[in-house]
Amino acid sequence: MVIRLSERWPEVSSDRLLSECVPPPRFADVRFSTYRPDPDEPSQAQALDFLSERAQQLAKPRQAPTLWSRLRGRTPPPGKPGVYLDGGFGVGKTHLLASLWHESAGPKMYCTFVELTNLVGALGLRAAVDALSSYRLICVDEFELDDPGDTMLISRLLGQLVAAGVELAATSNTLPDKLGEGRFQAIDFLREIQALAAHFDVRRIDGPDYRHRGLPVAPEPWPEERVEKVAADRPGASCDHFVDLHRHLAELHPSKYGALLDGVEAVAITEIRELTDENVALRLVVLADRMYDRDLPLLAGGIPLDKMFSPDMLKGGYRKKYLRAISRLIALANTGMNV
Structure with a gap:
């Protein structure tokens, strides 16, 4: 059964927050x-x-x-x-x-x-x-x-x-x-x-940026049907519509975004769209960081990932945050291409 992140409501205690203050799995052995x-x-x-x-x-x-x-x-x-x-x-x-x-x-x-x-x-x-x-x-x-x-x-x-x-x-x-x-x-x-x-x-x-040495700017998005099928066939994969996901993130404290990914082995998102709302964009930056920490492959449909943040956002005060998120999401999507 496909996991829906937009249907999860994790609870996170302060003890868990403190105990998880260690390098993420991606950097456990560096x-x-x-x-x-x-x-x-x-x-x-x-x-x-x-x-x-x-x-x-x-x-x-x-x-x-x-x-x-x-x-x-x-x-x-x-x-x-x-x-x-x-x-x-x-x-x-x-x-x-x-x-x-x-x-x-x-x-x-x-x-x-x-x-x-x-x-x-x-x-x-x-x-x-x-x-x-x-x-x-x-x-x-x-x-x-x-x-x-x-x-x-x-x-x-x-x-x-x-x-x-x-x-x-x-x-x-x-x-x-x-x-x-x-x-x-x-x-x-x-x-x-x-x-x-x-x-x-x-x-x-x-x-x-070592993540982009020899790699394209962003992989070609998959058709929606392929995203959903690969997610359904892969154990531990989640699959959410982009709008459902970012609306759900607005209802959760960012401290819970890591717990939202508990047990998830890959993240699939359909119909990714250009963002113009700063609050929505910043929540997705935090989610991208938590996905990157866990090295979760991304299966992406919709627009290319390097078009997710509007041109105005990429000129604003949070520009570096958005560029970091794009860098990380592209790295995860390139991994997802091989799923």
Whole structure:
């Protein structure tokens, strides 16, 4: 029987959100030794060396606090407490971030920025600080600020975690002091953004998107009948009409999108259309991220995936998010072509 994502209503506890803060299956086995820097892009090898050295320090047991440090509170590590990998799509930032997590001593946490904000929303700021202050390392993939609420929340959270001695690592497509530009009146929250930026040592990683090296821009969409037939014949495949799916996403908190895919082996979507509503588009970006985390093949009908976001959207403040989603969906659709 075909799974209908639009008919699922998952419930997700805060305990599950916390326990799932590990690298997704796609990055479960990556290590620094499996990262292949592009010889034409020296910044990739430089980032690899820098993070490998950082991991060696984080692999050492944390020293027991002295009486003086206990009286004063935990002493933050010397230098900036965080590293921030800035670069385009598909240059291996997430591979390097997951490798740092794998090769560091715990307790440690790995999540996307969206998952972090969802976790804090589920726990509350005070409980989140209490739960995370004991962590040695927190890795945050796809760091981005979408609204003033996120800016205030994450600024306070990370400030308190850094004061507790937690080390940070993050990836993003935007320099930390430029976060929020084009999305809201970032100038009004400049102090918070600058405070966030001050926590990080920025490392730029350049290079082309490896997911598209030698691949077409987007695979040709399948006829609707083929999408439905392949989904019906494949165990564990879901199949939803594009409109039914995005309407259902509007009724679920984004923290539940991962659970929505529990037990799913492939995702089929019929009649994909151009999006003009920013809210709908951003929900689909989160779903695309969760699909990519799980390496789920995509069977797509309708318009080509690189036409899913309107031209105006691809010029706006969320442009990088949409380009990342297109990059990931095309990678999954190319896998789906071989299903």
